[in-house]
Amino acid sequence: MVETKAQLKVLGVNIETIRLLLQVIIFISIAGAAISSRLFSVIRYESIIHEFDPWFNFRATKYLVTHSYYEFLNWFDDRTWYPLGRVTGGTLYPGLMVTSGVIWHTLREWFSLPVDIRNICVLLAPAFSGLTAISTYFLTKEMKDSNAGLLAAIFMGIAPGYISRSVAGSYDNEAIAITLLMATFYFWIKAMKIGSVFYGTLTALFYFYMVSAWGGYVFITNLIPLHIFVLILMGRYNHRLYTAYTTWYALGTLASMQIPFVGFLPIRSNDHMAALGVFGLLQLVAVGHYVKSKVPSKQFKGFLMVSLSLITILGVAGLFALTALGWIAPWTGRFYSLWDTNYAKIHIPIIASVSEHQPTAWPAFFFDTNMLIWLFPAGIYLCFQELRDEHVFVIIYGVLCSYFAGVMVRLMLTLTPIICVAAAIALSKLFDVYLNVVDVFKADSSDDIKVDSKKSKTKASTSTSKPSKFILLLSKGVVLLSFTFYLVYFVYHCTWVTSNAYSSPSVVLASRNPDGSQSIIDDYREAYYWLRMNTPEDAKVMAWWDYGYQIGGMADRTTLVDNNTWNNTHIATVGKAMCSSEDVAYDILKKHDVDYVLVIFGGLLGYSGDDINKFLWMVRISEGIWPDEIHERDYFTERGEYKVDGEASKAMKDSLMYKMSYYRYTDLFNGRDGMDRVRNQAIPATQSPELDVVEEAFTSQNWIVRIYKVKDLDNIGRDLHSAAKFDKSSNQQTKRKRIIKKPSLDLRE
Amino acid sequence: MAKKDSIKKPATHTTGSKIGHPINELISAVSTTYKDYINSLTPRLKLIDIFLTFLVLLGILQFIYVLLVGNFPFNAFLGGFISCVGQFVLTVSLRLQYNYENNSNNSSDKVEQEIEEKSIEDVNETKVDVDTIEVNDEKPFKFVTPERAFGDFIFASLILHFIVFHFIN
Numbered sequence: 001m002v003e004t005k006a007q008l009k010v011l012g013v014n015i016e017t018i019r020l021l022l023q024v025i026i027f028i029s030i031a032g033a034a035i036s037s038r039l040f041s042v043i044r045y046e047s048i049i050h051e052f053d054p055w056f057n058f059r060a061t062k063y064l065v066t067h068s069y070y071e072f073l074n075w076f077d078d079r080t081w082y083p084l085g086r087v088t089g090g091t092l093y094p095g096l097m098v099t100s101g102v103i104w105h106t107l108r109e110w111f112s113l114p115v116d117i118r119n120i121c122v123l124l125a126p127a128f129s130g131l132t133a134i135s136t137y138f139l140t141k142e143m144k145d146s147n148a149g150l151l152a153a154i155f156m157g158i159a160p161g162y163i164s165r166s167v168a169g170s171y172d173n174e175a176i177a178i179t180l181l182m183a184t185f186y187f188w189i190k191a192m193k194i195g196s197v198f199y200g201t202l203t204a205l206f207y208f209y210m211v212s213a214w215g216g217y218v219f220i221t222n223l224i225p226l227h228i229f230v231l232i233l234m235g236r237y238n239h240r241l242y243t244a245y246t247t248w249y250a251l252g253t254l255a256s257m258q259i260p261f262v263g264f265l266p267i268r269s270n271d272h273m274a275a276l277g278v279f280g281l282l283q284l285v286a287v288g289h290y291v292k293s294k295v296p297s298k299q300f301k302g303f304l305m306v307s308l309s310l311i312t313i314l315g316v317a318g319l320f321a322l323t324a325l326g327w328i329a330p331w332t333g334r335f336y337s338l339w340d341t342n343y344a345k346i347h348i349p350i351i352a353s354v355s356e357h358q359p360t361a362w363p364a365f366f367f368d369t370n371m372l373i374w375l376f377p378a379g380i381y382l383c384f385q386e387l388r389d390e391h392v393f394v395i396i397y398g399v400l401c402s403y404f405a406g407v408m409v410r411l412m413l414t415l416t417p418i419i420c421v422a423a424a425i426a427l428s429k430l431f432d433v434y435l436n437v438v439d440v441f442k443a444d445s446s447d448d449i450k451v452d453s454k455k456s457k458t459k460a461s462t463s464t465s466k467p468s469k470f471i472l473l474l475s476k477g478v479v480l481l482s483f484t485f486y487l488v489y490f491v492y493h494c495t496w497v498t499s500n501a502y503s504s505p506s507v508v509l510a511s512r513n514p515d516g517s518q519s520i521i522d523d524y525r526e527a528y529y530w531l532r533m534n535t536p537e538d539a540k541v542m543a544w545w546d547y548g549y550q551i552g553g554m555a556d557r558t559t560l561v562d563n564n565t566w567n568n569t570h571i572a573t574v575g576k577a578m579c580s581s582e583d584v585a586y587d588i589l590k591k592h593d594v595d596y597v598l599v600i601f602g603g604l605l606g607y608s609g610d611d612i613n614k615f616l617w618m619v620r621i622s623e624g625i626w627p628d629e630i631h632e633r634d635y636f637t638e639r640g641e642y643k644v645d646g647e648a649s650k651a652m653k654d655s656l657m658y659k660m661s662y663y664r665y666t667d668l669f670n671g672r673d674g675m676d677r678v679r680n681q682a683i684p685a686t687q688s689p690e691l692d693v694v695e696e697a698f699t700s701q702n703w704i705v706r707i708y709k710v711k712d713l714d715n716i717g718r719d720l721h722s723a724a725k726f727d728k729s730s731n732q733q734t735k736r737k738r739i740i741k742k743p744s745l746d747l748r749e
Numbered sequence: 750m751a752k753k754d755s756i757k758k759p760a761t762h763t764t765g766s767k768i769g770h771p772i773n774e775l776i777s778a779v780s781t782t783y784k785d786y787i788n789s790l791t792p793r794l795k796l797i798d799i800f801l802t803f804l805v806l807l808g809i810l811q812f813i814y815v816l817l818v819g820n821f822p823f824n825a826f827l828g829g830f831i832s833c834v835g836q837f838v839l840t841v842s843l844r845l846q847y848n849y850e851n852n853s854n855n856s857s858d859k860v861e862q863e864i865e866e867k868s869i870e871d872v873n874e875t876k877v878d879v880d881t882i883e884v885n886d887e888k889p890f891k892f893v894t895p896e897r898a899f900g901d902f903i904f905a906s907l908i909l910h911f912i913v914f915h916f917i918n
Contacts, residue, residue: 194892197842197901201908240890243842247905250835254912257827264823286841294785295778303778 026150027137031130034157037495038126040503042168045520047122050505052546052563054171055553058121060088061097061171065104065117072097073260079558080548081570082540083592090260091566095180095213096173100124125166125175132417133157135182140421142189143383143390144428152424155490156182160497161368161416167503174413177214182417184210184220185397188248189390192227195240200247207248208255211262218271219414221256223400224248225278227393232285236389242286249279273319284311338407349624353617356410365405367501368412370493371486372423379422382429398422430483434476507550509607509704521605524550527598527705530698531555535596541707542589543598544578544611544618545571551598560592572625575618578611578657579630585656586693586720589710597694597708601661604668604703606677612644612661613678645681659689660708663696668703692724797844801837808833828917835909839902846890846898 041050049058064072075088100120107113107120136156141149156162165174184206191199211217228245231237253266253275266272288307292300351357365373380398383391397418405415504510509521531541532555540558541551548562561571577588578599589597602610611618616635623630634651637643644658652658666674666685674683694708714723790798811829820826890898 195846195890196893197839197846197898197905200842201901201905205908239845243845246838247842250831250838251905251909251912254828254831254835254909254916257824258912258915264827267827283838286845291778291782294782300778302773303775306775 023146023150027134027153030133030150030153030157033154034129034133035126037158037498038129038163038167040167040499041505042122044503045505045508045510047119048169048505048507049118049121049171049553050167050169050507051172052506052549053173054121054169055549056092056563057096057171057173058118059549059553060092061100061121062117064097064101069098069101079556080552080562080564081567082558082560084567084570086564086566091564093173093211093213093215093259093261095209095211096124096171096176098212099176100171121171122169125170125172126168128176128179129157129162129166132162132179132182135179135186136417136420139182139186139189140424142186142193143394143421144425147431148424148428151428152420155372155420155424156417158491158494158498159369159372159416159420160494160502161412161419163494163498164368164502165413167498169505173214174216177210177216178413178417180206180210180213181216181220181414185393188224188244189393191244191248192241192389192393195238195243197243197247200244201251203244203248204251204255207252208258211256212259216414217256221266221272221275223393223397225275226396226400228278228282229274230392230396231389232281234392236392237285237289239286239289242282245282246279249275270323277315277319280315281311338404349617349620353614353621357408360406360409360412364409364412367497369416369419369423370490370497372419372490375423375426376419377422379424379426382426383422394418394422394425427483430479434479437473437476507554509605521607521702521704523700523702523704525554527698527700527707528554530700531557531596531598531707534698539595540593541596541598542574542577542592542594544574544600544614546614547598547600557596560594568621569625572622575622576626576630579615579619579622579635579651579655581654582656582659582691582693583719583721584629586710589693590713594710596697597656597660597710599657599660599706599708601703601706602678603661603665603674603676603683607704608678610661610678610704611657615655615657616642618657643681644676644679644683646684646687653687653689656694659691660694660706662689663691663706663708664688665703690724692720793847794844797840797847801840801844804833804837804840808837825917828913831916832909832913835913836906839905839909843898843902846893847895 049055060072060075063075067075073089073094076085077088078085080086100117103124104115104117104120107115133153133156137146137149137153139149140152162178165172166178184203187199187203187206190196191203207217207220210220224245228241231241253272256262256266257264267276284307288304291303295303369376376398380395383394401411401415401418404411507524509523511519511521528551531539531551535541535557538558540560541555542560543551545561545563545565548559548564551557551559552562561567561574565571573588573592577585580588588594600607600610601612602608603612616632619630619632619635623632631651635642635649635655637647637649641647643649644652644662648658662674662676662683665683666672666688668674669685671685673685674688675681676683691708692711694710696706697709698705698707700706711720714720718726808830811826811833815826815830893901
């Protein structure tokens, strides 16, 4: 950087050339920073897929590259949702898999670089983060100028709010979705500005790509119409809006319906009705605009009033009528819970049970976007001051997304881009004023010199200038220095946050030994690998849905439920099996052909995300389906406490989950009471649970993953309880009593 | 046209209206518009308009058929109907871009434009910003030449038809 600035002074070549060169260098550095700051986890641990969802994406991608594209589209996956199976082609967004499949093929066949598909999947998000920075640059360039664009690009490159979802190894839909979001918005702004059908088409194509990649495309589907609608209300309609919007809508809607998962939703669901409504409105407004240009304005006013009121009433009434008749689907639960924030908690516990669907706390905003969060309102304010058509877009996006991000943690992700853009606008406005020393040195033509060289220059020349100039320069210098400090601090903050908070793979748990060295707890893979190696290939594993994808991905065994929570009843079945007594559970297990049951237990290690802590959600979800058999109240003590120790309620102690979690746990403590480090409660050694219907098959090193094998039916037809009791009594040989009595039995049928 | 409109602008704020009054105005507005439309028609625009009418008729025909027969292969209906709608809006966009009123590449028009701009600036010098916005509104497609508009139209139509064929199955 410094060398090129020296060249600028020394060589005095064409300023545009230097600007271009600088831009290229800046872009390369931004992409470098964006990529390298996402590699913490790969360098520290290894190159693996991290969270839960990406394991399915990875598995689907593997299927795509090992089979043909057509087989991928028609893939019926019989290894998940065991009795039901999953029509994968119709229930996933194929954009991510196809993208990495294309990259894999390109590298392999065109560049002769046969890279493992896993590495492509791991490193896809960092690669696309560079592209996100570039498209943010273009978007911001449309809003202000390229200076703001570069600032926004660097913000976007390293802002932790985006890094949190795009570190290396998080092979999730959001990895490419944010890039496509920015690209779509860029083309939209471009199309809206010049009214070009070409850019409208490009918007539609990127929108299609976005639809194929992420379910959050609904955000675009509602944001662009809202933008148009607000512009119409502001009286800013012109024909550019018509060409841009109608092109986008006609092509984009038709294109989005090509994705099997979306299907006819764009015309059937209420989430998409805003776009249709604005499309209709725009036709009428265009006609109105035409009439307005032909007739005197007095007449036009009457025309406008009559037609507008008629149309509004008819449109709204039509929408309500269609929704009431059931032709248009009402809001889906996930979207509805954005408006009525209590809805999910009351009606759909499975949505509320996901930690990402909780409201955001204040520190999270500051944590995720350090100083940008207080530049963000300033940027919005500055947009208001200028208020061109595209600034309306920034304002709407900012306001709407601030609300959504406040309601739901995971929507922080869509807020981050606009925070970066608005902050960059504010900051570059500030730099425009304070970097401009032309009015101080009238003769000096300082075109586009950056902060550092300016400092040296001004210091050198202060001796010749007057005191007033000196003070002016000093004030500018102070402001610039302080903001440079903030910027530098921002980089430190982002790197620190990324390194400490967002770069830990959830598959491998890292902890520190007392001497500071790192110890890695790898129980998950130990257990999954055991499953993979030591169980028959068609064994069915039952676990809570959180681990469905990982079992499918790592253990390669059939699961009953997984993270794609499309069938609530099936999940409730698993929940019921986990939270009811052994007899009831055994019935369910046998009916579903379950061979192994897997529970996560963190009591020994203090790993708090275990199944006992999730247990209440299992109870709630199954209570929603079987309110007669499962009662949440039963799992609390008399005083309403959730306890696992000696005072635990009877239903709790009888539940399969409890028994499986604490089976033989007190053996570890040599007959003393076992200490659960998560709950901080003692498991009494005398009441150690006994299992009759399942037997322990595997327990990992730190007891995190425990796998149980479901016993077969008894050979001579007893129920497993009495069989176990008989075995025990015969082993111990305690009761040597004979009771000769007629058993009370019914008639044999 | 633009000139007339912009001169009229300042006088807009004095219009009270009653309930019965607007309907008469509506009718007269429609009739003036229709007359004006007939007058301003060039052969090219006429061609486009005939095509537009044809598209509308086609769309209505399909819709009636669906109402009569039922929408069993729903994707086929949607494909056909949306291709009509899509082609319609694309053609309207093309028409808007062709319409010389909207396009400042016409040199004589440009001169007029500048004169007009000056006159407006003379009238109210204080509101320069507002005027530039309004002038901007009069010529929405500064950057789109008719040739480019046609190229864009072909590009978008090709993509539309590709998707429609894909969707019809």
